Amino acid sequence: MKPSIILSHPQMGENIGAAARVMANFGLVDLRIVAPRDGWPNEKAVEMAANASALVENAKIFKTLEEAAADLNFLYALTARNREMDKKVIAPREITLLEKTGFVFGPERTGLSNEEISLCDEIISIPVDSNFKSVNLAQSVAIIAYEISTIDHVTEQPRNQATKEELIALFTHLENELDERGFFQEATKKTGMVANIRAFLTRAQLSGQELRTLRGIIRYLAQKSP
């Protein structure tokens, strides 16, 4: 199973096209794009992709990262802001491919949001010169696609991890039940609390079975609550 490249809120069509071209160089085909700034289709993306224009034309477009990652089991976030988040941080060379994996790249100017990173399982930090930290989006894709191509062997489904869709359904279920009971007392604090809960539930890397058990627990508790 070849991994997916997910560009979240990319700004420049040129970068989308260059990313697609280098994906094709290294045998990757599944390009997913979340809310491209300049709409879709994008002529500049097709141009920059050169021979790999079919990859741009076949890209799947989504409104949110949650939708883009729904069928995947494991997400890597590409970000330099690795100290702020309580996630495992690895170098590109340490990538392992387990189950259905996506690599998530943020927009050129700002990179991934904390909310997007929180949906990911691990962070990949490309080691760069501290004076020149800003790596071009398509160059980041190049380095990751190149590293993926050097991995000989894809391990077969050893973890049976839940999909992102199942995980998000768990989030929604739990947050709705909590909301109904007034758990998030102050609206201003809700965002942060939700992020914290999602963070540890993501970090748990639940299997599909564990996730279903957890949903049963929530359902049971919710029924028995006043």
Added chain:
Amino acid sequence: MKPSIILSHPQMGENIGAAARVMANFGLVDLRIVAPRDGWPNEKAVEMAANASALVENAKIFKTLEEAAADLNFLYALTARNREMDKKVIAPREITLLEKTGFVFGPERTGLSNEEISLCDEIISIPVDSNFKSVNLAQSVAIIAYEISTIDHVTEQPRNQATKEELIALFTHLENELDERGFFQEATKKTGMVANIRAFLTRAQLSGQELRTLRGIIRYLAQKSP
């Protein structure tokens, strides 16, 4: 000693700038450019380099690869045409940094000429999908700069290899002596014969001392010839 990146006959300023930017990301500073198609300075190169514009502005411009590499001891050619040349071919992960090393990238459309490759010591072939072989120039630089950054230790001058300037002086000396004696009988065959001679003299990876010995031999033979 940080290695040099040499762009030979680059066509698009955008690619020069993007190459400079990713060099800066990975701590490389020595950018050399041979005969850029659109002249120099190039405003698009400066723009695309973003924060690394100083690297573009400080790039050294040369008329030929021979001049650009004169002070270097070891050259890697980046080319996919690796079967045609009788040179050692390595993957990017096998790069070693010995003495003053340059990485030579050809123009976007055609890549390096056979003559340029013949001046290089070894070939680096980036392993790509056979259906999408054409890697963007700046993306190739990204992958090489990234690989260089992962090399922990730079070996200290173990080979004491001759500089390219010394090697080219040897070529010129030998070819002039041969030419005067009518060695290259047919003008049409001279180019190929010169290329062959240069190829094996390059492959010999002569030390400075060996090169001086060889020049003494040529001088001696030439004096004693009729």
